[in-house]
Amino acid sequence: MPAIATLEALRAFVAARDWDQFHTPENLAKSIAIEASELLxxxxxxxxxxxxxxxxELADVVTYCIHLANRLGVDLDEIVMKKLAKAxxxxxxxxxxxxxxxYTELAEER
Amino acid sequence: MPAIATLEALRAFVAARDWDQFHTPENLAKSIAIEASELLxxxxxxxxxxxxxxxxELADVVTYCIHLANRLGVDLDEIVMKKLAKAxxxxxxxxxxxxxxxYTELAEER
Amino acid sequence: MPAIATLEALRAFVAARDWDQFHTPENLAKSIAIEASELLxxxxxxxxxxxxxxxxELADVVTYCIHLANRLGVDLDEIVMKKLAKAxxxxxxxxxxxxxxxYTELAEER
Amino acid sequence: MPAIATLEALRAFVAARDWDQFHTPENLAKSIAIEASELLxxxxxxxxxxxxxxxxELADVVTYCIHLANRLGVDLDEIVMKKLAKAxxxxxxxxxxxxxxxYTELAEER
Numbered sequence: 370m371p372a373i374a375t376l377e378a379l380r381a382f383v384a385a386r387d388w389d390q391f392h393t394p395e396n397l398a399k400s401i402a403i404e405a406s407e408l409l410x411x412x413x414x415x416x417x418x419x420x421x422x423x424x425x426e427l428a429d430v431v432t433y434c435i436h437l438a439n440r441l442g443v444d445l446d447e448i449v450m451k452k453l454a455k456a457x458x459x460x461x462x463x464x465x466x467x468x469x470x471x472y473t474e475l476a477e478e479r
Numbered sequence: 480m481p482a483i484a485t486l487e488a489l490r491a492f493v494a495a496r497d498w499d500q501f502h503t504p505e506n507l508a509k510s511i512a513i514e515a516s517e518l519l520x521x522x523x524x525x526x527x528x529x530x531x532x533x534x535x536e537l538a539d540v541v542t543y544c545i546h547l548a549n550r551l552g553v554d555l556d557e558i559v560m561k562k563l564a565k566a567x568x569x570x571x572x573x574x575x576x577x578x579x580x581x582y583t584e585l586a587e588e589r
Numbered sequence: 590m591p592a593i594a595t596l597e598a599l600r601a602f603v604a605a606r607d608w609d610q611f612h613t614p615e616n617l618a619k620s621i622a623i624e625a626s627e628l629l630x631x632x633x634x635x636x637x638x639x640x641x642x643x644x645x646e647l648a649d650v651v652t653y654c655i656h657l658a659n660r661l662g663v664d665l666d667e668i669v670m671k672k673l674a675k676a677x678x679x680x681x682x683x684x685x686x687x688x689x690x691x692y693t694e695l696a697e698e699r
Numbered sequence: 700m701p702a703i704a705t706l707e708a709l710r711a712f713v714a715a716r717d718w719d720q721f722h723t724p725e726n727l728a729k730s731i732a733i734e735a736s737e738l739l740x741x742x743x744x745x746x747x748x749x750x751x752x753x754x755x756e757l758a759d760v761v762t763y764c765i766h767l768a769n770r771l772g773v774d775l776d777e778i779v780m781k782k783l784a785k786a787x788x789x790x791x792x793x794x795x796x797x798x799x800x801x802y803t804e805l806a807e808e809r
Binding site: 378386388391398402405408411412423424425427428435438443445449451456460462465 | 480481482484485488489492495496497498500501503504505508509511512514515516518519521522526530533534535537538539540541542544545547548551553555556558559560561562563565566567570572575576577579
């Protein structure tokens, strides 16, 4: 993840504008947070925002995530799967089923 | 995006815990913003955080992005490419090259 | 804003730990965003969080806002009142009453 | 905190627009996070943003914090002082001096 064509298009976009100099991991982390808040803004006062606006903001978050993964030299599918294995440990099905309780609190129940 | 195996693993994880009920688009948007801030927290006081911590937080952001895309019925590669076409219009190479200036300000220069 | 005693207590806390070196405006802005997301986390899956937790997270946001105002040499009451005057222009009562519509969209109606 | 005049001006602004209906604690928490990210955006690519822009965004964060405190029935000075007492315990001067290390890690050193 992403498709090779997507990754190449994103890289070409940045290279053509000479923006790599701005894309430090820290700046990308800030950018992900900023775009995530713009996505949240779609739901600030309503839970039925315009679909295109949501898609655009989600795309912005993911775009910066791809840039950061690229910068860190990691593959998104791989780190998602690795994290999923950890989440599987923190949220045992028997305890977590049907409940939105944080793992730190679940741990106290064990 | 993501790989089919990743998407299926994420869906199975959520289904086994009966968490779909919590995954409304609004809750997912909040979750993306919350995880994006945890990623930012890696860079709160330093710009050399531990690599594994960054990978885990980035994975969390992307995981919720995948869930939201799934919920909205869109493909991440597709919306990223669609948004890139818009960014291409807003940031003409001749004006934007080497500059981190927002498109609203670039527009005033045109 | 805040009360003099609060401001002095916050300054003494930071001075005793020699933390002024970390409190650049940028780091404080990141910290405000990070704490704001922890406040949001109280409402991630429920809208009835524990009151004490909400108070603690809100306090963290405001604490960093006080530090930033201090660093910028501005008074919080003053900038809030100045911004309110701008909001008053952007959201005319006749147009904005009972509606959560952004000023950019209201402007199109004028 | 804030000054009585500020609080009254904010309340009058909201009342005149009949916006109390939108100001649920959850919506206010979302709004604080959104405005905090707009403040962060000032520092997205540079650490020398325009002072007036920073003041405006900081004012927006604090405005929503005042509304939330109001809604929760708490005084901002009071909760900041209460949280400070907790931070004092979590960050003992002897351990925390000159270091930006999180209390969870400091605890391991004790």
